[in-house]
Amino acid sequence: METHKDVVCTYCGCVCDDLEIQTENQQIIASKYACAIANEKFLVCRKERNLSPLLRVGGDLVEAELDDTIERAAHILAAAKYPLLYGWSNTSCETIKVGLELAELVGGLIDNTSSVCHGPGIEAVQEVGEVSATLGQVKHRADLIIYWGCNPGSGHIRHMSRYTLAQGRFRSGRKDRKVVVVDVRSTPTSKVGDEFVKIEPGGDYELLTALRMAIRDEEFEVDKVAGVPVSKIEELADLMANAQFGALFFGLGLTMSKGKSENVTAAISLVDDLNSRTKFILMPMRGHHNVTGANKVFTWQTGYPFAVDFSHGYPRYNPGETSVVDSLARGEPDAALIVASDPVANFPKPAVANLSKIPIIVIDPSLTATALLADVVIPTAFLGVECAGTIYRMDGVPLYTKKIVEPPPNCLPDTLILQKLLKRVKELKGV
Amino acid sequence: MALNFWGTPRLRLILVTGVSVAEAKGKEHGKLSREYKDGVALCEMDERDMKALGVEPGQNVRVTSKYGSIVVKVSKMKEPNPGIIFIPTGAWANQLIGAETYCSGMPDFKGVEVEVEAAPTEPVLDLRDLLKATYGRG
Numbered sequence: 001m002e003t004h005k006d007v008v009c010t011y012c013g014c015v016c017d018d019l020e021i022q023t024e025n026q027q028i029i030a031s032k033y034a035c036a037i038a039n040e041k042f043l044v045c046r047k048e049r050n051l052s053p054l055l056r057v058g059g060d061l062v063e064a065e066l067d068d069t070i071e072r073a074a075h076i077l078a079a080a081k082y083p084l085l086y087g088w089s090n091t092s093c094e095t096i097k098v099g100l101e102l103a104e105l106v107g108g109l110i111d112n113t114s115s116v117c118h119g120p121g122i123e124a125v126q127e128v129g130e131v132s133a134t135l136g137q138v139k140h141r142a143d144l145i146i147y148w149g150c151n152p153g154s155g156h157i158r159h160m161s162r163y164t165l166a167q168g169r170f171r172s173g174r175k176d177r178k179v180v181v182v183d184v185r186s187t188p189t190s191k192v193g194d195e196f197v198k199i200e201p202g203g204d205y206e207l208l209t210a211l212r213m214a215i216r217d218e219e220f221e222v223d224k225v226a227g228v229p230v231s232k233i234e235e236l237a238d239l240m241a242n243a244q245f246g247a248l249f250f251g252l253g254l255t256m257s258k259g260k261s262e263n264v265t266a267a268i269s270l271v272d273d274l275n276s277r278t279k280f281i282l283m284p285m286r287g288h289h290n291v292t293g294a295n296k297v298f299t300w301q302t303g304y305p306f307a308v309d310f311s312h313g314y315p316r317y318n319p320g321e322t323s324v325v326d327s328l329a330r331g332e333p334d335a336a337l338i339v340a341s342d343p344v345a346n347f348p349k350p351a352v353a354n355l356s357k358i359p360i361i362v363i364d365p366s367l368t369a370t371a372l373l374a375d376v377v378i379p380t381a382f383l384g385v386e387c388a389g390t391i392y393r394m395d396g397v398p399l400y401t402k403k404i405v406e407p408p409p410n411c412l413p414d415t416l417i418l419q420k421l422l423k424r425v426k427e428l429k430g431v
Numbered sequence: 432m433a434l435n436f437w438g439t440p441r442l443r444l445i446l447v448t449g450v451s452v453a454e455a456k457g458k459e460h461g462k463l464s465r466e467y468k469d470g471v472a473l474c475e476m477d478e479r480d481m482k483a484l485g486v487e488p489g490q491n492v493r494v495t496s497k498y499g500s501i502v503v504k505v506s507k508m509k510e511p512n513p514g515i516i517f518i519p520t521g522a523w524a525n526q527l528i529g530a531e532t533y534c535s536g537m538p539d540f541k542g543v544e545v546e547v548e549a550a551p552t553e554p555v556l557d558l559r560d561l562l563k564a565t566y567g568r569g
Binding site for chain 1: 445447449450451455456458459460461462464470498499508509510511512515516517520521522525526528530532533534535536537538539540541542550558562565567568569
């Protein structure tokens with residue numbers, strides 16, 4: 001039996017780096033310090049998976065040789081006029097870099113899952129900037145934690161115990177901190193908070209604006225805003241202004257609800273106002289383990305964090321036009337390469353309906369809903385379990401994941417698959 | 432409260448979609464697994480709304496938005512949230528979501544107006560059957 005220490009988790013944006021994984025004969029047999037979801041990932045993910053490359057022949061997916069799947073994928077991409085290259089948030093920065101080169105080569109649209117996640121938050125940051133910090137700063141200094149429109153109790157299970165409620169250098173733990181949860185519904189997280197502020201669905205922008213008014217001592221002409229009594233808003237504003245170091249963590253409750261980027265702009269403006277009174281930061285609760293890395297690599301390579309269109313021969317960025325759901329809903333892409341993502345399960349029906357009409361190539365360690373509709377399916381090694389690579393934690397700290405066990409024979413790291421595909425598409429295009 | 436054409440209750444509620452522990456754990460078993468379907472093809476509902484509809488946990492309901500309709504299993508919300516239902520992110524929930532993004536790139540995955548009614552005779556489709564019925568492939 002072998003114990004692997006300081007294993008980096010590849011589930012959510014917390015990217016916990018303190019796991020212990022025990023292996024025996026190249027099998028994972030136990031995990032320590034992992035949350036319930038990560039424990040399931042390490043112990044179960046390798047047991048139920050597709051181990052063979054697949055090609056659609058007639059109406060069915062049939063087992064095929066790896067080289068044949070790469071050949072067919074290369075022909076689909078080389079022949080496409082406007083291919084979509086989507087996913088990228090559950091894989092390494094090294095893979096994303098190859099994907100971007102491929103997108104430029106084929107003149108396609110490349111987007112990552114931020115488009116349907118924290119994309120509006122990124123648009124808000126581009127508009128008004130942000131005040132941020134590392135999770136280490138929050139752990140050591142924050143005395144007020146606000147979770148707004150997010151539910152780490154279900155989605156980021158160790159966020160509280162590792163970063164916001166843990167003992168830090170200047171905070172002795174939970175008793176030294178105040179926790180406020182703002183949401184449209186009660187959740188496991190709201191039960192942990194000292195205060196739970198329940199707001200009407202779609203009321204985030206109004207409440208954030210009301211808090212800004214309260215912090216400026218402006219008068220209210222109503223009794224309630226977004227279902228929250230003005231007395232509670234003034235109490236919350238006092239709590240925020242009197243904190244020594246406040247941290248506002250926000251989730252998809254802001255980015256997916258009506259208002260979208262404007263909700264986040266209001267949250268950033270609130271934090272901006274608070275910084276004239278005290279120290280306050282905000283941070284998105286990023287979902288996938290490397291969605292932050294996807295934004296970083298996209299930005300290094302193209303200048304833009306997601307929704308990048310190469311059809312003009314140079315990168316263009318215009319969310320609403322060059323974002324994946326909009327482009328699919330208009331029926332623009334004529335082929336799709338999906339890497340480490342499952343848009344058929346995660347996109348609205350009208351977008352999936354158009355995706356299902358075009359040739360789809362799936363490169364993923366799991367047999368996804370998208371793979372069931374695909375023409376080419378290439379299984380890969382699980383990042384952080386069967387292969388190594390760089391990923392970014394939600395606060396922008398890069399961490400290097402480890403290879404713990406050998407992948408099955410047909411499951412290469414997706415970086416290698418993408419490199420083979422890029423090489424073949426170059427040959428077909430005579431580049 | 433509105434009634435459907437059978438004369439049984441139909442409630443207007445607000446749909447919130449998102450991740451859940453059961454959905455995340457089920458995903459690791461594979462998208463075709465029983466664990467995934469049990470964790471995703473369900474509708475968490477407040478006890479009072481369940482009573483108004485006359486449904487018990489484990490029974491099926493049909494949820495309809497202006498974009499589509501889907502049958503899922505009812506699960507009682509652990510926390511009180513009258514007027515709100517929660518369906519975990521997945522192919523079932525996304526039958527109810529439109530593709531309009533208001534020039535943001537992001538559809539409305541939360542805060543969607545829906546109608547919910549009991550569906551005792553309608554089955555919850557498996558993923559393959561759902562994809563075939565909706566997209567003609569799978």
